[in-house]
Amino acid sequence: MKMKTLPYRDGFKMAADFDEKQAGYMLWPQRPDNWRDGGKPAQRAFTQLASKLSKYQPMTMLVNENQYKNARSMLPVSVRVVELSSNDAFVKDIGPIYLQSTDGQQVRAVDFNFNAWGGLVDGLYFPWDKDNEVAKKLSELDSINYYESTLTLEGCSVVTDGDGTLLTTEDVILSEGRNKGLTKEVATEQLKETLGVNKIIWLSEGFYLDETGGDIDNMVSFIAPGEIVLSWTEDKSDPQYVSSHRAFEVLKQETDARGRHFRIHKLQIPTPLFLSKEEANGVDPINGRLPRIAGQRLTATYTSYVTTNRAIVLPEFGVAQDEIALEQMKKYYPDREVESIPAREFLTGGGGLHTVVLNVPGV
Amino acid sequence: MKMKTLPYRDGFKMAADFDEKQAGYMLWPQRPDNWRDGGKPAQRAFTQLASKLSKYQPMTMLVNENQYKNARSMLPVSVRVVELSSNDAFVKDIGPIYLQSTDGQQVRAVDFNFNAWGGLVDGLYFPWDKDNEVAKKLSELDSINYYESTLTLEGCSVVTDGDGTLLTTEDVILSEGRNKGLTKEVATEQLKETLGVNKIIWLSEGFYLDETGGDIDNMVSFIAPGEIVLSWTEDKSDPQYVSSHRAFEVLKQETDARGRHFRIHKLQIPTPLFLSKEEANGVDPINGRLPRIAGQRLTATYTSYVTTNRAIVLPEFGVAQDEIALEQMKKYYPDREVESIPAREFLTGGGGLHTVVLNVPGV
Numbered sequence: 177m178k179m180k181t182l183p184y185r186d187g188f189k190m191a192a193d194f195d196e197k198q199a200g201y202m203l204w205p206q207r208p209d210n211w212r213d214g215g216k217p218a219q220r221a222f223t224q225l226a227s228k229l230s231k232y233q234p235m236t237m238l239v240n241e242n243q244y245k246n247a248r249s250m251l252p253v254s255v256r257v258v259e260l261s262s263n264d265a266f267v268k269d270i271g272p273i274y275l276q277s278t279d280g281q282q283v284r285a286v287d288f289n290f291n292a293w294g295g296l297v298d299g300l301y302f303p304w305d306k307d308n309e310v311a312k313k314l315s316e317l318d319s320i321n322y323y324e325s326t327l328t329l330e331g332c333s334v335v336t337d338g339d340g341t342l343l344t345t346e347d348v349i350l351s352e353g354r355n356k357g358l359t360k361e362v363a364t365e366q367l368k369e370t371l372g373v374n375k376i377i378w379l380s381e382g383f384y385l386d387e388t389g390g391d392i393d394n395m396v397s398f399i400a401p402g403e404i405v406l407s408w409t410e411d412k413s414d415p416q417y418v419s420s421h422r423a424f425e426v427l428k429q430e431t432d433a434r435g436r437h438f439r440i441h442k443l444q445i446p447t448p449l450f451l452s453k454e455e456a457n458g459v460d461p462i463n464g465r466l467p468r469i470a471g472q473r474l475t476a477t478y479t480s481y482v483t484t485n486r487a488i489v490l491p492e493f494g495v496a497q498d499e500i501a502l503e504q505m506k507k508y509y510p511d512r513e514v515e516s517i518p519a520r521e522f523l524t525g526g527g528g529l530h531t532v533v534l535n536v537p538g539v
Numbered sequence: 540m541k542m543k544t545l546p547y548r549d550g551f552k553m554a555a556d557f558d559e560k561q562a563g564y565m566l567w568p569q570r571p572d573n574w575r576d577g578g579k580p581a582q583r584a585f586t587q588l589a590s591k592l593s594k595y596q597p598m599t600m601l602v603n604e605n606q607y608k609n610a611r612s613m614l615p616v617s618v619r620v621v622e623l624s625s626n627d628a629f630v631k632d633i634g635p636i637y638l639q640s641t642d643g644q645q646v647r648a649v650d651f652n653f654n655a656w657g658g659l660v661d662g663l664y665f666p667w668d669k670d671n672e673v674a675k676k677l678s679e680l681d682s683i684n685y686y687e688s689t690l691t692l693e694g695c696s697v698v699t700d701g702d703g704t705l706l707t708t709e710d711v712i713l714s715e716g717r718n719k720g721l722t723k724e725v726a727t728e729q730l731k732e733t734l735g736v737n738k739i740i741w742l743s744e745g746f747y748l749d750e751t752g753g754d755i756d757n758m759v760s761f762i763a764p765g766e767i768v769l770s771w772t773e774d775k776s777d778p779q780y781v782s783s784h785r786a787f788e789v790l791k792q793e794t795d796a797r798g799r800h801f802r803i804h805k806l807q808i809p810t811p812l813f814l815s816k817e818e819a820n821g822v823d824p825i826n827g828r829l830p831r832i833a834g835q836r837l838t839a840t841y842t843s844y845v846t847t848n849r850a851i852v853l854p855e856f857g858v859a860q861d862e863i864a865l866e867q868m869k870k871y872y873p874d875r876e877v878e879s880i881p882a883r884e885f886l887t888g889g890g891g892l893h894t895v896v897l898n899v900p901g902v
Binding site: 177240241244245248253256257258259260261306309313316317319 | 540603604607608611616619620621622623624669672676679680682
């Protein structure tokens with residue numbers, strides 16, 4: 177049911193990734209103008225991730241009707257398959273942002289406007305009409321009451337400590353393709369009252385060449401209130417160097433909603449990875465042009481991981497840094513299993529592990 | 540998850556209509572070659588029924604993606620709307636048949652083959668591919684384990700007392716369009732082991748001119764073990780006279796699985812109702828021919844009602860008999876509310892109230 181009130185006043189706040197979760201959702205990849213080779217390699221990768229996550233929490237794969245039987249045949253029985261139409265597969269961006277009551281007992285959702293990361297200005301596909309219904313449909317499927325917001329944003333464009341603080345990027349929230357004419361001041365107020373937070377910290381930009389326009393989840397992740405990991409590189413020749421260091425300077429000086437300084441863990445990104453010619457050529461052209469080009473850089477970072485109650489699932493890129501990141505994360509999450517999974521196929525479709533899993537808070 | 544065993548041996552039996560239910564499902568009507576005027580009058584009627592039932596149990600309307608927004612806007616918030624594709628709207632026929640464990644604590648389902656009441660021989664439409672997936676999809680949606688059967692039958696072709704007895708009709712189960720070559724003896728054994736019953740009582744036919752070929756639910760309904768209502772007429776000029784009286788003779792002589800004789804309540808059908816020219820002309824032609832003809836008789840009977848834990852919903856046909864049937868049913872169900880609802884639109888699409896609601900047993 178749609179709420180006519182405001183989350184902040186109702187005592188609801190955005191749930192953090194590390195908060196307790198009751199279930200997880202994914203969307204099934206299929207569009208051949210985004211996923212190479214008719215989506216088959218991505219479908220295998222999504223199957224592997226959903227299978228792994230289903231060891232830790234109930235998992236549901238949401239699929240378009242025409243892919244139901246294929247998805248059901250590829251996925252293990254531990255993953256539930258449910259029809260729910262969408263235009264693409266980035267459920268954390270497309271689906272609702274979940275809120276919790278202060279006592280953690282109630283869950284609500286927010287349905288923001290979604291326009292494929294920039295609509296007709298610089299969005300990634302058209303139409304996005306089915307995506308834009310996913311938040312409402314999913315709330316209804318779980319009988320979760322939801323708020324509607326007029327802001328255009330995707331779930332991965334905001335991260336929270338679950339304790340009053342929200343991090344986001346100007347490049348996304350204030351982009352012409354999403355919220356043309358919106359000022360930072362008005363956006364700050366709207367984010368506060370809609371996501372139930374007290375303080376917004378703005379970074380200017382996200383990860384280098386992120387095709388979302390710079391969603392924050394490739395840059396920063398909260399481990400706990402006051403404690404974050406930050407995508408990092410010491411290589412001055414890497415264009416990512418500037419935005420990582422700029423973010424560090426902002427976060428080092430800022431305090432959170434409770435007045436705490438952040439403990440920042442630098443999480444070294446892998447050596448740059450590039451799309452191969454074979455990968456680029458496996459994608460259907462749009463209006464005669466390939467949407468992806470051989471040699472384009474992939475937005476590879478370990479910061480895009482999945483958090484469940486008992487485990488963390490990190491991306492593997494097939495480089496030496498994988499092992500270092502894994503060991504590092506084990507220290508940050510001493511109470512959870514830390515596992516990893518090959519993630520390249522998620523990246524070839526423009527996403528990361530964090531973007532393709534939507535967890536519902538609650539016991 | 541699909542079970543590889545047999546319900547009978549696993550201690551599961553088909554739930555009766557009067558058994559306790561946890562929730563109800565309906566499918567949204569939309570096909571213009573079955574429902575007049577683009578389905579709009581039927582959609583209003585389904586909305587009215589779902590609204591009424593939602594007073595007594597959680598109700599979910601299952602809809603094709605292209606009708607989601609329309610259904611959501613027409614239905615009250617008390618009815619959940621969930622995407623689930625189908626070819627038409629008779630969910631009790633199309634969906635699973637639910638089973639319960641002997642202690643009533645566990646629910647399972649059976650997925651029979653469905654071919655639109657007779658496939659290419661005498662079925663009502665083609666294709667029926669989406670309908671045939673509904674039982675599996677709905678079981679999966681509710682995380683209910685299911686059995687598969689090779690028999691072709693629809694949910695309304697069998698009624699049970701929940702106590703070992705099953706009633707069905709030869710015209711349906713043994714029809715060429717459904718189970719060509721199947722003998723009564725083999726069918727009897729298969730029904731026993733698949734629906735967990737000990738005794739099958741066969742009627743030769745169902746209701747006069749029922750376009751399903753004669754599903755039993757328009758003829759007979761169990762009020763309790765050993766106690767049934769039977770569609771009845773004393774009018775010898777009515778072609779229904781023969782089948783009602785033939786059914787009475789069979790049921791009078793038979794005993795149920797526990798050796799009880801049946802207490803049979805004769806439920807007088809309304810005076811014959813016929814499709815109007817306007818109603819017939821509102822349906823899209825199939826291959827150039829109207830699927831329904833002005834003046835054709837509607838399968839109107841009060842036996843096609845809906846049972847919930849706390850209420851019975853009877854059809855109203857706008858005739859004097861409506862009130863008599865209502866009073867009669869109040870006596871048979873002294874512990875439940877007995878309400879009624881205009882039912883003509885359901886009949887113009889070939890169904891009745893009992894065919895459009897699927898209740899899930901359980902607490």
